[in-house]
Amino acid sequence: MTELQSTVSAVAVYPDRARVTRRGAATLEPGNHRLEISELPLKLDAASVRALARGTARARLVAVDTRRDFYVETPAECVRELEKQVESLQDEMRELDAHTELLKREEAVLGQLASQTETYARGLAYGKIDAETQMALLDGLRTRTEGLNSALLELTVRRREAERRLSKLENELSQLRGARRRERYTAVVEVEVVEAGDLTVELTYVVSGAGWQPLYDMRLLEEGEQPALEVGYLAQVTQQTGEDWPDVAFTLSTARPALAETIPELDPWYIRSIVAPKPRSVRSPARLAAPAAPAAMEATLAGVGADFAMVRADEVEVEPVTATVEAAGSAVTYQVPGTVTVPSDGALHKVTVARFEMVPELDYVTAPKLAEAAYRRAKVANNSPYTLLAGSANLFAGDEFIGTTELELTAPNGELELYLGTDDRVRVERELKRREVDKKLIGDRRRLRYGYEITVENLLSSEAKITLYDHVPVPRHEDIKVKLESVEPKPAEQSELDVLRWELELEPGERQAVRFDFLVDHPREMRVVGLP
Numbered sequence: 126m127t128e129l130q131s132t133v134s135a136v137a138v139y140p141d142r143a144r145v146t147r148r149g150a151a152t153l154e155p156g157n158h159r160l161e162i163s164e165l166p167l168k169l170d171a172a173s174v175r176a177l178a179r180g181t182a183r184a185r186l187v188a189v190d191t192r193r194d195f196y197v198e199t200p201a202e203c204v205r206e207l208e209k210q211v212e213s214l215q216d217e218m219r220e221l222d223a224h225t226e227l228l229k230r231e232e233a234v235l236g237q238l239a240s241q242t243e244t245y246a247r248g249l250a251y252g253k254i255d256a257e258t259q260m261a262l263l264d265g266l267r268t269r270t271e272g273l274n275s276a277l278l279e280l281t282v283r284r285r286e287a288e289r290r291l292s293k294l295e296n297e298l299s300q301l302r303g304a305r306r307r308e309r310y311t312a313v314v315e316v317e318v319v320e321a322g323d324l325t326v327e328l329t330y331v332v333s334g335a336g337w338q339p340l341y342d343m344r345l346l347e348e349g350e351q352p353a354l355e356v357g358y359l360a361q362v363t364q365q366t367g368e369d370w371p372d373v374a375f376t377l378s379t380a381r382p383a384l385a386e387t388i389p390e391l392d393p394w395y396i397r398s399i400v401a402p403k404p405r406s407v408r409s410p411a412r413l414a415a416p417a418a419p420a421a422m423e424a425t426l427a428g429v430g431a432d433f434a435m436v437r438a439d440e441v442e443v444e445p446v447t448a449t450v451e452a453a454g455s456a457v458t459y460q461v462p463g464t465v466t467v468p469s470d471g472a473l474h475k476v477t478v479a480r481f482e483m484v485p486e487l488d489y490v491t492a493p494k495l496a497e498a499a500y501r502r503a504k505v506a507n508n509s510p511y512t513l514l515a516g517s518a519n520l521f522a523g524d525e526f527i528g529t530t531e532l533e534l535t536a537p538n539g540e541l542e543l544y545l546g547t548d549d550r551v552r553v554e555r556e557l558k559r560r561e562v563d564k565k566l567i568g569d570r571r572r573l574r575y576g577y578e579i580t581v582e583n584l585l586s587s588e589a590k591i592t593l594y595d596h597v598p599v600p601r602h603e604d605i606k607v608k609l610e611s612v613e614p615k616p617a618e619q620s621e622l623d624v625l626r627w628e629l630e631l632e633p634g635e636r637q638a639v640r641f642d643f644l645v646d647h648p649r650e651m652r653v654v655g656l657p
Contacts, residue, residue: 127151129160129314129326135374136467137458138362140381140514143335144173145368150325153182153318162328163194165310166367173331176314182322187315189328195308207298214291221284225277232273235266335364337377339516340475341532345485345503345523345545354485354505354543358478358513360459365471375465377478379512380456450510457512481509488590490544491553493579499551499591505541512536520545551589552582557657559642571649573656574610576642583631593627597643598655605653606646613640 131149147162169191176189312328342357360377364370449460459478467474485503501522507513513535520527520543527546535541559576583589598607599622609623616625627639647653 126159126161127153129162131162131326131328133368133370133373134327135376136370136465137376137378138335138337138360138364139378140338141336142331142333142382143364143366144329144331145366145370147328148325149328150180150323152321152323153184153316154321155318157187158316158318160314160316160326161311162314162326163309163311164368165191165312165330166332167308167310168332168334168366169310170331170333171310173329174312175329176312177327177329178314178316178324179327180322180324182318182324183320184316184318184324187317188313189315190313191310192313193308194311204298207294211291211294211298214287214294218284218287218291221280221287225280225284228273228277228280232270232277235270235273238266331382332366332368334366335362337362337476339478339514339532341513341516341518343518343520343543345520346482347523352485352487354483354503355480356483356509357480358511360476360478361473362465362467362476363471363473364467364469366469369469370465370467372464372466375461375467375476377459377461377476378456379458379514459511479509479511481511483508485543488592489548489551490592490594491551491581492594493553493555494595496547497553497555498547498549499553499581501545501548502592503541503543503545505543507535507537507539507541510537513539513541518543522546550584551591552580552584554580555595556580558640560657566649569649570646573645574642575645575657576640579639580636581629581631581639582636583633586633588633589631591629591631593629593639594624595639595641596622596624597641598645599623602647602651604648604651606644608644608646610642610644611640612642 129149129151131147133145134148135146137144147165149160149162151160171191174189174191176186178184178186312330314326314328316324316326318324337360340359340361342359344355346353346355362377449462450457461476461478465476483505485505488502488504489499490502491499513532515534516532517529518532519529522545530543532541556578557575558578559574561574563572563574577595579593579595581591581593583591597609600607607623609619612625614627617628618624618626620626625641629637629639631637645653645656
C-alpha cells in the first residue's frame, strides 16, 4: 500500500456544488499496487469518485474505492493549529485564575491582620511593642496590600486580553470545524503495473458546500457619440467543503446537476364542493373599494449602477481578465485564465468572468399619478457570448451611483431592461382640471365628471422619447358605470383595466399637454370610495 501525495489542481464550480480534481504522481515497480489518497473532505459524494492514470509506466487501472477514516486530531493543518492555540490559551487562563485565587487569599489574610487594631493597642499599652515597631508593621501591611492590588489588576488585564484572543480563535475554529471534523474519506486506487515507470493519477469527485452567484457592475457612458453600457461580470464564489483550493485552474458552470436527478411529475388536481352559508341580510348603503392601481403603474422604477475605478488620462488602464466561454448543450462554462485561490472559509470571493460593452437604447418612462418624475430606461440587447444569470446588479450613470436591481436570466441575443433613476431635465406635472357633479339626477342616478391634464416638458439638448402611463377608475360594482369621454392626444394603447399609454417624442425645449376626461355614474344612495 502506497500513500500518494496529491494536491488540488482544478475545480469546476456549479451554482450548488463543485467538481474537484486532485493530482499525484509516483514511481512504481511491476506488480499490483494500492495507491491511497487520504484526507479527502467529508462533503465528498462517494459515488462520484473517478480516477484516471497516465505516465511512462505500463499499467492497468483495476478499481477505485473509498473508505472513511477517523483521527485522534483534526487532519486539517489549519484547524489543528487553531485547536492547539485554543488549548494553549485555555491553559494560560487557568494558570492566571490559579494565581489570582492565591493572591486573593493572601489579600484576605493581610486584611485580617490589619483589622486587629485592638490587639495592637493592648500590646502597646502593656509595653510588649513600641509605637515605632507597630507603625513599621502597619506600613509593611499597607505596602504589601498595594503590591497585591497591582498584581491582581495586572492579572485581570492579562485575562481579559486572553479572553478576547480566545473568542477570536474559537470563532475562526467554529467556522472551519463544521466541514473539517476528525474524520475524512480516503480514496484507494488499485493499479496493475506491467512495466516500471512514473504514473500520474488524477482523482475527480463532487463535493457539496460550494457554489457561485453572479454579480454585475454596470456603468452608463455618454461621453462619446453613442451611449454605451459597460458591464463587469463577476462571480461570487463561496465554499465550505473542508479543503482549500490554492492556485487551481478554475471553471464556472451554469449547469445545475441537482435538477437532472428527477423529472417532475404532476399529481391529480382534485376539487370538491362545499355548501356555502347563506349570507345575512344587511340594510346599509353599498360600498365600493377604491380600484387598485395596475401592476404596471405600481412597479417601482428602481435605478441600478456600476462601480468601476476611474483611470487618469496619463495612466494605463489595467487589462481586464476575460473568461473563455464554452457551451455544452444548455449549460455554459467559463474557463477563468490563470489560477484562483479560494479557501474553505464560507466567505464570498469575487472572480472576474468578463468585462464588455453593450449599446443601449435610451428613453423615459413616467407614471405621474405615482410620482411626478421621468425615469430613465435603457433597453439593451445582450450581444455578448455570455449568459447573464439572474442576480444582483449595480449601476452608475457616469460617476453617480444610482442603486441596485435584480437582473433576470438573459441568454445571448436576449434583451435587458434597466431603469436608471429620475432625470430632472424631463419635467412632468399632473393636475386635476375638472371635478363636476351634475345637480340634475337622471333616473335617480348621480353623475360625476373628472378631467386631468398632464404636462411634459423636454429640457434636454436632444430629442426625448417618453412613455407616459395613467389610468381611469375600474368599477367593481355592477351599478357603477365609468366612461372615458375624451382623450387628447389619442393613447397608443388602452388595456382591459383602462390603463392608458402614450408614446411621446419631444424635441429639445418642446412642451406637450395630455388631457383626458371621464364620467362616473352611480345610484344616488350609493357611496363610492376611491374618487378624488
